[in-house]
Amino acid sequence: MKNRGSEIADIVNGIKKSRRESIARAITLAENEETLFPDVIKRIYRKNMQTRVIGITGAPGCGKSSLISFIGPKLMAAGHRVAIIAVDASSPFTGGSFLGNRIRMQESLEKSGIFMRSMSSRGSRGGLSMSITNAIIVLSSAGFDRIIIEPVGSGQSDTDIMDITSTIVVVLSPGFGDEIQAAKAGLMELADIFVMNKTDMPDVDRAERDFRYYLSTVPPDKMVHEIIKTNAISGEGTDELVRSIENHEKGVDQTAFYKKIFETEVLRIAKDMVAVELEEIARAKSEWIKRLSTSGLDPYSAADKLLNQINNQS
Amino acid sequence: MISSNFWQKRIDKLSESLGAKNPTYDKWKREVLDNWVKHSKSTKSLPVNESKVVYSAEDSAISQGDLPGEYPFTRGIYPNMYRGRLWTMRMFAGYGTPEDTNRRLKYLLKHGETGLSIAFDEPTLYGIDCNDERAVGEVGRCGVNVTTLKDMEVLFDGIPLDSVSTSMTINAPAIILFAMYIAVAKKQKVPVSALAGTVQADILKEYIAQKEWLYPPEAHLRMIRDMVVFSTKKMPRWNYISVSGYHIREAGATAAQELAFTLADGFHYIDLGMEAGLKVDEFAPRMSFFFDSSINMFEEIAKFRAARRIWANVLKEKYKARDPHSLKLRFHTQTSGYTLTWQQPLNNIIRTTTEALSAVLGGTQSLHTNSYDEALALPTEEAAKIALRTQQIIAYETGAAEVADPLGGSYYLENLTSRIELEAYEYFDKIEKLGGMLNAVKEGYPQKEIANSAYERQQRLEGGEDVMVGVNAYREENEKPINILRIDRKPEFVQKKRLGTVMSRRNQKKVNHALNRLRSAMNNERTNLVPYIMDAVVAYATLGEIANVGKEIYGEWKEPKIL
């Protein structure tokens, strides 16, 4: 029988000493929402942590991981303690996931000693679960002051990232039609910095032109935006990107940021859970719903009926 | 740039003829087959992939009435095929120290092999020296270790390079071993123009399947270009590349994918040579290929025939090659390693035999047969000998070599040849839409196709739809262990010692000078690197030292997301 108290103490002490096993363990506790975790959080959480969280998002294949493998070490060289959280999608059918973001970063991680954790979205609609926010808190408490988040990269659902990051970088890659997808997904308003990656492809200039056109359609009171050109294979442009990130961070109010995390996060997760539970109910009542859909009722009346059913359930 | 109609025209033509009605078969099916099936048994657990029970004349109406030795070479690239020239019996060999492999090469030559084929160990394949910490435990384990020119000299000691043709299975550092081979020839006073052989060098298939690369694609392609140009100008008997499908197949591709991705790679290398300023007829004749021969006989024979037909057609119609030699696809074949089982290993002799037969019936120019113990380890001498004898029995006893394309005209085979040809054209079309093979590789397209096929195959095996005797059928408990080749750590010590001696005796200034000159040459895109690498090799610079010059300049490459 494990001794709860000593286990918590071990982890807490380890985190204070920045021991990687303890940090890793605490993140697992956060992910699995184990009962130990709140006790751990209570003991490690500090006000006014100087952590900045940088989100790097973009369509799959646009070069996010490769860019991070340059940005991470450069931030370290500038005196920060850097950690990376890379998120991949969980299969809604099996609950499993393939967390392959280390493939492109492993060498850089080994050389620099940067801490990286691969996490899965675990059913969260927005692709970022509460456990990621908790992981950020663990990492902050352990002394990491720059945390890079690489979300799933499915575009639309990456809007969650806004709630937990201080700076959002959107990476586009010419030739994928990303520019247009980004415009559609609302990433235009979201981004603080745009990156156009793979500058060795011939149509990057045309893509940039197209993109500036789309940018011009965003109302001027929404911040931004420089477009930084990078080559994620050679690293060209990444110095400029890091500078741009640091400049942006200067404009972010740290205390307000943490407040936002907790308030917004709680609300978002609550809504998320409600939506999932409702879906569960719908699944449980699938036969009944099937009958409803063939009953000839219009959608609104059908919805009313469903709501009544649910209210009667609870 | 081809017009997008090029592939589509061929796809449409083949689809039309393959889709033509077959009234004879339909009538027979109604009147004879269906009745029979209703009242008779059906064989349990026979894997069935073909929808038709039998093929007839109408199915092969598309057969072009070809003859061997003439365009489009479906039936063979030489008019009299093996009567004029038997395929080369070229057994892949290599393990331990250069002395060990030298002995094995001589053994195989003594027992009748007609061409050499060298297997290198992992450190060598990755351009890593035998004293590197990553090489620990790997030196000499799955091939021979070569770290400096000295190793190469020992490897070919007593083997005059003008009396053999040598195939070297080396890719990422191919240009370095190519230079070493030439250097050994020079020491033997053999003129470069007399050298016959090949380096595999096919880097595209590394990105796709075998995954043994050093640098980003453009760097390797530049080195291949340099070898193409060098050997085209100076080495009339040298195949500068062996465009490979074997590894692609072994990684899990289907026969059609193997065919399509290999030829697409070949097209890319033709583009490469032409961009370097060569005329297609100058260098296309010396491009060679390397295919797998797997266990489904007819599919494999069809694949080989389709490969020749497609290559001839595309080289003629797209690349405007005029020299018939440019249109002849020459290939080496290896029987499939994946199909061998560690369970009941002697069964593998039968598998290798049918696979070898398929390659011969498919018109291969050169053949390696696997040994029965290779699912467990590198082959013992005894097992390698049996594999060689397999080829000799096929050649001299079975009559399979007597007549060119003996299965040509078989309704089934002609139909299958056209079907696989069609599948290949569909892939070429897809690849072109992705911007060509290099782009497709960078995006992970062929890699994903292969991973999917591999997974599907695994599912079929586990579900019993595919059968492997001894594995998921006819299993035996308590298998008797067989004698296998064990490689110990001795080669590591021998090689390190030799490396130490070489480094202490060489002229360090000369080495540094050569490496510096190589570095400058690498930075100039238009320089041919072969002479610079030769200088480094001859000064006894190590494989790792030379490979690292490239690492500094070109950096490394990580594969795209596949899953």
Add this chain to the structure above:
Amino acid sequence: MENGKSLKFYKKPIRVLLAKPAIDGHDRGIYILARAFRDAGMEVIYPGLLPTPESIVNTAIDEDVDVIAISLLNGAHMAVFHKLMTLLKKRKVKGIAVVGGGIIPDEDKAKLEKIGVSGNYGPGTPLSVIIEHIKKRAEEARSEK
């Protein structure tokens, strides 16, 4: 309420680090295993080709995996697996099980079990057998944590 895809469904999946600590690019088996493990509900961490034993251990710790699944085809398993187990001991790692696979002669399997590497499945082993074994070892590992 029937058992369905509630958030609870996603709790505590087994985390597996899949690695091939050799200078060897053949990864057909790795991708098949990765997919099979994912389809069995596990979180599969794959760091790419050419990892060293050190980087495997570091990754396993940072990712707090339950199981390290290593595969070797090149005959160097005794040396490499031994190095891995030594490193794990040195870092005083608790709660991570090590499962082996690849081309491993029977005589060596017993020796590997002794140093803590279980399974050691060869080609042709049904995926379900491998998955069951990993689940079993993961349970054991978690009770140690």
